[in-house]
Amino acid sequence: MTVEIDGLAPWLSVPFEQLLRAWQAAELGHAPLIYGPEGLGKTALAHCLAKTMLCQQSGKAATVFCGQCHSCQLMDSGTHPDFFEVKPLEEGRQIGVDQVRQFNEQLALTPAVSQSRIGLIAPAEALNDNAGNALLKTLEEPPNNVYLVLVTNHLQRLLPTILSRCQKFSIALPESSQAVAWLQKEAPEASQGELSTALLMSAGAPSLALQTWQSGDVEAAKEVLNKLHAIAKGEGVSPDLAEQWAQNPSKVWAWLAFWVSQIARSAIQDDEIDPVVSAISQGQASDWSGLWHDALEGRSLCQTGVRQDLLLSRWLIKWESVVSPS
Numbered sequence: 001m002t003v004e005i006d007g008l009a010p011w012l013s014v015p016f017e018q019l020l021r022a023w024q025a026a027e028l029g030h031a032p033l034i035y036g037p038e039g040l041g042k043t044a045l046a047h048c049l050a051k052t053m054l055c056q057q058s059g060k061a062a063t064v065f066c067g068q069c070h071s072c073q074l075m076d077s078g079t080h081p082d083f084f085e086v087k088p089l090e091e092g093r094q095i096g097v098d099q100v101r102q103f104n105e106q107l108a109l110t111p112a113v114s115q116s117r118i119g120l121i122a123p124a125e126a127l128n129d130n131a132g133n134a135l136l137k138t139l140e141e142p143p144n145n146v147y148l149v150l151v152t153n154h155l156q157r158l159l160p161t162i163l164s165r166c167q168k169f170s171i172a173l174p175e176s177s178q179a180v181a182w183l184q185k186e187a188p189e190a191s192q193g194e195l196s197t198a199l200l201m202s203a204g205a206p207s208l209a210l211q212t213w214q215s216g217d218v219e220a221a222k223e224v225l226n227k228l229h230a231i232a233k234g235e236g237v238s239p240d241l242a243e244q245w246a247q248n249p250s251k252v253w254a255w256l257a258f259w260v261s262q263i264a265r266s267a268i269q270d271d272e273i274d275p276v277v278s279a280i281s282q283g284q285a286s287d288w289s290g291l292w293h294d295a296l297e298g299r300s301l302c303q304t305g306v307r308q309d310l311l312l313s314r315w316l317i318k319w320e321s322v323v324s325p326s
């Protein structure tokens with residue numbers, strides 16, 4: 001039996017069943033921790049789990065949330081009084097101790113609508129040390145019928161004291177055929193080539209790939225590749241290219257590292273990558289690893305005061321010397 005849930009990607013069906021079975025068998029600890037690579041929809045999975053646990057119809061006997069009851073409607077509108085979510089106030093920031101203290105207080109109240117109260121922390125690696133320590137109290141002595149659901153992309157960044165108190169559920173990357181089929185449904189206007197590139201750029205994580213495509217990064221990365229190809233054909237490095245790329249250095253370095261790794265791969269194995277990638281790699285037994293390392297290093301220097309236009313310019317000269325026919 002495979003559960004199909006609206007809004008839940010197909011590769012999450014099996015993990016969702018695993019969580020459901022644990023819940024139905026009363027084997028779900030009070031702190032399930034869902035972990036795996038970024039961009040798989042783990043937070044959506046956590047929402048489905050919470051909705052099921054709070055549903056007034058399903059209880060522990062039914063398979064999945066009913067979608068009809070008062071609790072389900074409150075979850076759909078994002079106003080369930082027994083569901084609390086903690087996340088960074090701004091993307092990329094940490095979760096602070098005050099947020100966790102307030103969260104602890106909310107969870108300690110008696111459930112208003114459902115049988116339980118559920119707190120979701122995503123991404124849990126954003127908890128700073130003080131916030132993590134403040135959470136420990138609830139993790140160690142959870143109030144009755146309180147569950148903490150944690151979601152993380154980086155298990156090793158959680159405090160060991162938190163990790164040891166959680167029940168871990170891992171989410172793996174789907175097969176690339178399944179991922180591409182899902183992407184085609186989500187972005188029917190994209191070509192298969194663009195979607196395959198987006199998936200490769202996202203290390204196989206489909207939700208991240210969708211975001212990458214929607215944000216226009218696939219197109220921008222392809223433009224970078226086309227410039228590299230032009231240089232490889234002997235057209236020279238245009239004088240303002242490094243300066244132009246230095247407007248967005250972190251992404252450009254990531255794309256350079258990505259394309260160099262694709263070119264190196266294409267040189268040794270014959271799978272369908274990008275025709276431009278194949279064109280560049282053809283007949284070149286070059287040492288790509290130096291260019292790849294330099295791109296990663298350039299990226300790591302983005303937050304420092306080092307002038308990115310100079311670094312990019314140096315990288316382009318090296319690129320020209322490696323690929324140029326003359």
Ligand SMILES: [Zn+2]
Nearest residue numbers: 055066069072
């Ligand atoms: Zn329901």
